Every structure is written in C-alpha cells, then in structure tokens.
Amino acid sequence: LLLLGIETTCDETAAAVVRRRADGSGEIVSNVVLSQIDEHAAYGGVVPEIAARAHVEVTDRVIDEALKAAGIELRQLDGIAAAGGPGLIGGVIVGLTTAKALALATGKPLIAVNHLEAHALTARLTDGVGFPYLLLLVSGGHTQLVCVSGVGAYRRLGGTIDDAIGEAFDKTAKMLGLPYPGGPEVEKAAERGDATRFALPRPLMGRHEPDFSLSGLKTAVRLEALKIAPLSEQDVCDLCASFQAAIVDIVADRVRAAMRVMREIGQKPTALVLAGGVGANQAVRRMLHKVAAEGGTRLAVPPPALCTDNGAMIAWAGAERLALGERDGLDIPPRARWPLNEATLAAQTAPA
Ligand code: ATP
Ligand code: FE
Ligand code: MG
Numbered sequence: 175l176l177l178l179g180i181e182t183t184c185d186e187t188a189a190a191v192v193r194r195r196a197d198g199s200g201e202i203v204s205n206v207v208l209s210q211i212d213e214h215a216a217y218g219g220v221v222p223e224i225a226a227r228a229h230v231e232v233t234d235r236v237i238d239e240a241l242k243a244a245g246i247e248l249r250q251l252d253g254i255a256a257a258g259g260p261g262l263i264g265g266v267i268v269g270l271t272t273a274k275a276l277a278l279a280t281g282k283p284l285i286a287v288n289h290l291e292a293h294a295l296t297a298r299l300t301d302g303v304g305f306p307y308l309l310l311l312v313s314g315g316h317t318q319l320v321c322v323s324g325v326g327a328y329r330r331l332g333g334t335i336d337d338a339i340g341e342a343f344d345k346t347a348k349m350l351g352l353p354y355p356g357g358p359e360v361e362k363a364a365e366r367g368d369a370t371r372f373a374l375p376r377p378l379m380g381r382h383e384p385d386f387s388l389s390g391l392k393t394a395v396r397l398e399a400l401k402i403a404p405l406s407e408q409d410v411c412d413l414c415a416s417f418q419a420a421i422v423d424i425v426a427d428r429v430r431a432a433m434r435v436m437r438e439i440g441q442k443p444t445a446l447v448l449a450g451g452v453g454a455n456q457a458v459r460r461m462l463h464k465v466a467a468e469g470g471t472r473l474a475v476p477p478p479a480l481c482t483d484n485g486a487m488i489a490w491a492g493a494e495r496l497a498l499g500e501r502d503g504l505d506i507p508p509r510a511r512w513p514l515n516e517a518t519l520a521a522q523t524a525p526a
Contacts, residue, residue: 175252175496176203178276179489180237182229182269183261183289184314185210185220189233189240190485191251192299194493200299204243205486206236207479211355218354219344226264233272240485248280253501255492258286259509260315266508274504283501285492288517292487293449294322299490301445301474308436308443308471310429310462311514313450314340314355318514319384319432321441325494326519329439331432332384339421340452342388346395346417350410360414361455367408367415372398374420376427384432391420422461429462433469445474453481495519 181188190205210228214220241248256273259266270286277284293311297303306323308331317334337345340357347356352363374394377387395417402409429446436443446466452458453475466473480486495501500520 175493176246176250177253177255177285177489177493177496178237178240178251179287179485179487179492180233180254180256180269180273181289181483181485181488182233182265183257183259184265184483185214185225186483187229187232187236188483188485189237190489191240191244191246192486192489192493194490194497198298199302200490200493202299202486203246204240205484206240206243207484208232208236215354218348220262222262222264225262226268229265229268233268237272248276251280251282253283253285253492253496254280255285255287255488257289257292257488258502258506259289259512261289261510263508263510266510270506270508278504283496284504284506285495285500286502286506287488287491287495288512288514289488290316290514291328291517292491294320294328294447294514295325295491295494296449296476296480296487297445297447297474298494299486300476300480303447303474304444306441306443307445307447307474308429308432309447309449310425310432311450312339312425312448312452312458314338314344316450317386317388319428320514321436321439322447323441325498326517328514328517330515331435332386332428334386334388337388337392339386339388339425340450342392342421343452345392346414349396349399350405350413352410357452357455360418361457363411363414364418364457367411367413369415369419371412372416374398374416376420376424379424379427382431384428384435386424386428391417391424418455418457422457425458426461426465429465430469443471445472448473448475449481451482454478
C-alpha cells in the first residue's frame with residue numbers, strides 16, 4: 175500500500191509518502207516538513223491564527239514536494255491520510271479538507287488519522303515493533319502511558335494531571351530566557367550544567383498509578399531562578415541540568431510503575447516505545463534504555479526527526495488502518511479534541 179500523509183495539527187506543515195508491505199514492514203519514500211518555528215518564535219509559543227494561515231499558504235506546495243520527491247503521481251496512491259485531530263482546529267481543517275478534496279478528485283480512500291495514534295504507531299514503521307507494547311507518549315501537548323494491544327486498541331494506564339512534559343521544557347526555557355521551542359535548548363544548556371546544584375522536587379514519584387505532575391517542578395525552577403537572579407550563563411546551564419535530571423528521574427519511576435500495571439493486567443510488552451517530541455531528548459532515551467532492560471524488554475524509539483511532528487507518521491498510521499479495511503467518509507469532522515482511546519476501529523464501534 176502506498177499512502178500520502180498530511181500533518182497540520184500544530185506548527186509544522188508536513189507531507190510524506192510511505193509504503194506498507196503485506197508483511198507489515200514499511201518504508202518512507204519521501205518526507206517533507208516545513209516548520210513555522212520562525213513565525214512563532216517572536217511570541218514565545220504557537221499562535222493559532224498565525225499557524226492556520228501559514229498552513230493555508232503552504233500545504234499544497236508541501237504535498238507537491240512530497241509527491242515529487244517520491245517520484246509518485248496521485249493516481250499511483252492507494253489512499254490519502256490526514257491528521258483529523260487533535261490539535262489547533264484551524265490547522266486541522268486545512269489538512270483534512272485538502273485530503274478530502276484529493277480523495278474526492280482521485281476516488282482514493284480517505285483516512286482521517288488521530289495525531290496521537292500516528293505518534294503511537296511510528297515505532298512499528300521504524301523498528302517493526304509487535305503488539306502489545308507499552309507506549310510513553312511525551313510531546314508538547316500530551317504525556318501519557320498507554321498499553322497498545324493493536325491498531326485502534328489503546329488503553330490509557332496513566333498521564334499527566336497538569337502540564338505535559340514538552341510544555342514543562344518549553345515553559346522552563348522561556349523562564350530562563352532561552353528561545354522557543356525550549357526542549358532542544360534546555361537539553362543543550364544542560365550538557366554544560368551541574369545537575370546536582372539545585373535540589374528540585376520530583377512530584378508523584380513512588381505512587382502506584384503511573385501518573386505525572388509537572389507544575390510543581392516548573393514552579394520550583396522559577397523560585398530558584400528568582401533567588402539567584404540576575405542569572406549568569408552558568409546559572410542557566412545548572413538550572414537546565416537540574417531540571418532535566420528531575421524529568422529523567424520522574425519518567426524512569428513512572429515508566430516502572432506502568433510496567434508493573436502491565437504485569438497486573440496480564441500484558442507482556444514486546445517493547446517500551448518512546449514517542450512524541452520529547453523522545454528526541456538523549457538523556458531521557460539513555461535512562462529508558464536502562465529501565466526497559468531492567469523490565470526484561472527493550473526500548474524502541476524512532477529517530478528524532480520522526481519523534482516530532484511529520485507526515486510519515488500520518489501516512490503510516492493511515493496505511494495500518496487501510497490494511498485493516500478502515501476508511502473514512504468525506505463527512506468526517508475535524509476534531510480539536512480526540513482522546514487516543516477513542517481512536518478505535520470502525521469494526522469495533524459499528525452497531526452489531
Ligand atoms: P502534540 O503532539 O501533543 O499535539 P506537538 O505536536 O507540539 O504536541 P511534538 O511536535 O510531538 O508536540 O513535540 C514538540 C515538543 O517536544 C515541544 O514541547 C518541544 O520542546 C519538545 N522537544 C523537542 N525536542 C526536545 C528535546 N531534545 N528535549 C526535550 N524536549 C524536546
Ligand atoms: Fe505531535
Ligand atoms: Mg510541533
């Protein structure tokens with residue numbers, strides 16, 4: 175199956191062509207990502223109106239580039255996938271409507287993909303991971319631990335009760351005067367910092383349920399920064415290192431808790447899968463390699479460019495669904511809110 179995938183839920187306009195073979199393996203044929211970071215940087219975060227307008231301006235061109243780079247014509251495709259949510263509604267409308275128009279014009283099946291499901295399934299494309307697996311989804315808007323037992327079978331084991339981890343990175347960066355997006359900046363600064371200089375809290379550590387809480391940690395960073403202001407470059411590096419060390423400890427402990435829950439519900443994971451933008455963080459990856467090995471499994475994590483938003487993950491999730499006979503009607507609505515556990519298969523939700 176050859177799928178086009180379109181991603182426009184946040185601040186990246188992306189399109190890709192992906193092939194899925196009958197044996198379940200896959201291949202990225204082309205992958206074009208146009209980031210709007212420069213347009214939002216001045217505001218220190220994504221401005222929905224600017225994002226929607228930018229998607230309108232470049233989506234057609236990004237799709238053309240993805241098809242051209244793949245050497246593929248529209249008529250050679252087996253399906254057209256777009257992220258149908260969750261995300262900033264203006265952007266979702268642009269990508270999904272474009273996909274509908276292409277599906278209508280070509281007669282190809284349309285697949286409206288849940289953006290979180292696309293993050294969740296990427297490791298099957300890059301690492302051939304089998305079901306069930308334990309998924310840690312950590313991005314700008316989400317922090318969840320999920321038992322994935324099939325396409326469309328997502329059981330949430332725990333998640334954040336306040337901020338997402340990516341959001342905590344971004345807010346910490348902003349507080350310390352680092353540019354947006356903050357994750358990579360904090361990671362870079364942390365490499366030159368002393369992680370033991372500030373004793374920061376690790377909320378919810380030790381708790382049985384695999385939940386997260388990040389807002390207290392963020393506040394603690396702010397209070398420490400106020401105490402020693404004005405901040406030298408070394409102060410910023412030390413705060414970043416101490417913050418990142420706390421995140422790594424929290425993530426390790428919460429993943430261990432989720433592994434215990436997996437055992438309790440009788441699921442033996444084939445892998446621990448790390449997905450979402452924070453998955454690009456090397457310190458988090460290093461720790462999770464250890465945690466996975468301790469738990470008798472392995473860590474599977476897509477390369478950084480496939481952890482952050484991209485079209486290949488949308489095309490791949492579309493292909494996984496199409497292979498199961500799933501497709502959507504042209505009347506499917508764009509969704510700002512669409513929890514992962516509601517991304518089921520039509521066969522499961524259709525009335526008997
Ligand atoms: P969502 O997928 O929840 O809708 P999103 O699409 O904005 O949100 P992604 O693009 O998957 O999220 O990830 C972006 C987030 O990942 C940002 O918060 C960014 O700071 C964070 N991030 C990216 N690289 C790193 C890194 N090296 N270390 C820590 N965080 C990072
Ligand atoms: Fe994302
Ligand atoms: Mg993004």
